[in-house]
Amino acid sequence: MTHRSRGFTRVATSVLLAVIAFIFAFPLFYLISTSLKTKADLFAPVPSLFPPAPTIDPYISVLFTRGFGGLLVNSVVVGLSATVLSICVAFAICYPITRLPASPRLRAFVLSWALSLRFLPPVAVVIPYFAIVRTIGLYNQLPALILVYTIFNLPLAIWMLRGFLDEIPLEIEEAALVDGASRWYAFRTILLPLSRTGILAVVIIVFAFDWAEFLFAFILTATPQAMTFPVGVQGLVTQFEIIWNDMAAGAVIAIVIPLSLMIIARRHVMTGLTFGVIREK
Amino acid sequence: MSGNGVNAAPAHPFAIGARIRTTWMARSRQEQLVYKLLLPVFGTVFVLATIPFILAVIQAVTSDSGGFIGLENFGRALGNPLLYESIKQTGIYAAIALPIEILGGLGIALLVHRTVRSNIIRAAIYIAAMIPIVIPQIAVGVVFRLVYAADYGILNVLLGQTGPHQPLWLSSPPLAMIATASVDIWQWTPFVYLVMFAGLQTVPSESVEAAQVDGATTWTQFRHIELPYLRPLLLLVLFFRIADVIRVFDHVYVLTGGGPGTTTQFLSLYIYRIGFKFSDLGQASALAVLVMVAMTLFYTIVLRFLPADRG
Known part of the structure; x- marks a missing residue:
């Protein structure tokens, strides 16, 4: 390839990637833009790309006037409880199949x-x-x-945790056991501290999945007493007259929490989504 | 058998200085421990996850008053032409979305892998590609409601089509299908990209360099060196995406509610409609059983290609 044609390819690729990035980013930009519009802006004959007078009123309206703050609390309570339960159950299942001589068939079955x-x-x-x-x-x-949620996000917890536990050499614990430590003591003082990063990654990703769940919450709850945040957001959409700015603000809130969590745990997100097939080194 | 050592295995004379796993006594005790630890928890979870299936079967063969009605619900479920309509629409949705996601994701991964050298830009693309994936599906529905809605959606504004004859993306049959599938493409092409890009990093650079020295074209390099590394990942992505298409619900529910007519009434939405809109839980249970059986069969095929314990 000549120097000039390589330069051309470079420019063409950059342009192509920029176009793709724009197509993917634009809907999110417009969501945020809409969430900052005033009620009056909604009646403009042609909706504007940018909010003419940015305001956080839609967020206040969603969280306080509409009482979605309570749904947010429900989502956090459900998400945290289910995550903690999932992790404990996943540990009880992964410990024997990774740290003890479980038969390969049992391991494969689980x-x-x-x-x-x-x-x-x-x-x-x-x-x-x-x-x-x-x-x-x-x-x-x-x-x-x-x-x-505990049951249906358990597979994710099991597969991720098993990946992390497999990476911790058996010999470290065995040394302690040979020195007379009990299994429980070795688990608490050696394995648990060593797998801290892994546990944190699993907690974050399982919580994000619990948070985003819609169908179970939609069918198993009926009133704001137990509804989760995504169910509330859905309620903003199917009303007869959609209040666009409130709906957008609700969606932004629903997005911000898993998005920030996933960015914190970014090195492990793909491991979780592909059940351990993709590993970050 | 565990007479003298009780749980102080290291005190056992044969264990001293030796790796515990290699002593026969300790090993058999450890194997017992596997079951002691695993059975209570795994058993409970296994039962809790299996109950729905058994209960769905019971619900499907009994009437609301509790009497046994045999396979009547299955007959009604399989005799309903709307079931086949929903399967067909799900198939069309998959036929539009999956090839674009897989080929698009693969294409972008190859492009970035070959042309972007800067680690900072690669990391930035990694984070950017993660964003659509981690957005809750309900919120994705809202995002695209703002794009496609008539009168308020930004797409028609950008197209300059705001009058009475504007395209109705969410309420005219072929367009609603394209709109819902496009959302799937928007959300999941980045996922395919990330998997493929990670796969390309595992291709040994020596083989690529050797091929380039031999004068391999971009295509032969892909076909004979990179593709073999990507094939298992392509299968994995395909399987996961098929499972996901069967469960597609949230964003479609927000965008079209399954309409217009039955255009976007995909399998999950159809079962939901039978069970909760028509309150026909008998027929819905029969459908649930059929879907669970079908997905279990599908899963056994998946396992054949992806051994569960990949070490």
């Missing part, structure tokens, strides 16, 4: 069972759960959501 849950469409699962939850009196109650 892991492939976990992955199989990823292939079940939530809508098929929610129909029987709807019946269970109503029968045992948990309909429109946060514990029902916590339970369902």
Whole structure:
């Protein structure tokens, strides 16, 4: 390739990547722009690209006037509880299959069972759960959501945690065991501190998934007492007359939390999404 | 068998100085520990995750009053032409979205891999590509409502089509399909990109350099050196994306609610409609059972290509 044609390729590639980036970024830009518009701006004959007089009123309206602050609290409570439960259960399952001489068949069974849950469409699962939850009196109650989220984000927790635990050499614990430490002591003082980074990554990513979940919450809750934030955002959309700026503000709030969490845990996001196939080194 | 050592394995004379795992006594005790630790928790979770399936079967073969009605609900579920309509629409959606996502993601990954050398720009693209993926699907629906809606959507404004004859992206049949599929493409092409880009980093640079010395063209370099490394990842992405298309619900519910007519009433939306709009939980349970069986079959195929324990 001559020098000039290489320069041309370079420019062409940059332009192409910039165009792609623009197409992907533009809808988000317009969302933020709309979320900063005043109510009066909504009645402009042609909607403007930028908010003529930026205001945070839509955010105040969503969180306080419409009472979505309560839904935000529900989402956090459900997300945190389900995340903590998922991690504890995942540890109880991953410890024996990674630190003890479990048979390869058992290990493969547990892991492939976990992955199989990823292939079940939530809508098929929610129909029987709807019946269970109503029968045992948990309909429109946060514990029902916590339970369902714990189970259905468990595969992610198991696969990620197993990846992290596999990277910690067995010998470190064994040295302590040979010196007379109990398994529990070795777990607490050696394995747990060593896997801290991994646990944090799993917590962040599982919480982000719990946070974003919609269908289970939509069907298993009915009032703001137990509704999660995404259900509230959906409610802003299907009303007869959409209040665009409030709807956009609700979506921005729904986006900001998982987005900032994922940026913190960015090195592990792809590991989580691909169940450990992609590993950051 | 654990007579004298109880749980102080290291005190056992044979264990001193030796790796615990290699002593037979300790090993068998450890194997017992595997089951003692694993069974209670895994058993509980396994039951909780399996109950829905059993319950769906029970719900499907009983009437609301509790009597056994056999396969009547399955008959109604399979006899409903709208089921086949929803499968067809789901297929069209997948046929539009998946090839563009996979080829687009792969193409951009090759482009960035070959031409972007700066690590800072690569890291910036990595973060940027993660953004659509981590946005909750409901919010993605809202984002594109603002793009496609008639009268307020920005797309028609940009196209200069704001009059009475503007294209109705969300409420005219072929356009609604294109609009909902385009959202899928917007959200998941970056995912394919990230997987493929990560895959390209695993191709040994020596083989690439050797090929370039031999005068390989860009295409042969891709076809014979890079593609073999990417093939398992392409399969993985394809499987995950197929599973995701079957569960597509949130963004479509926000954008079109399944309409106009049945244009975007994809499988998950159809089951939801039967169960919760028509309150026909019997038929919906039958559909849930059928979908779970179908996805389990699909999963056994997936496992054949992706061994569950990849070490």
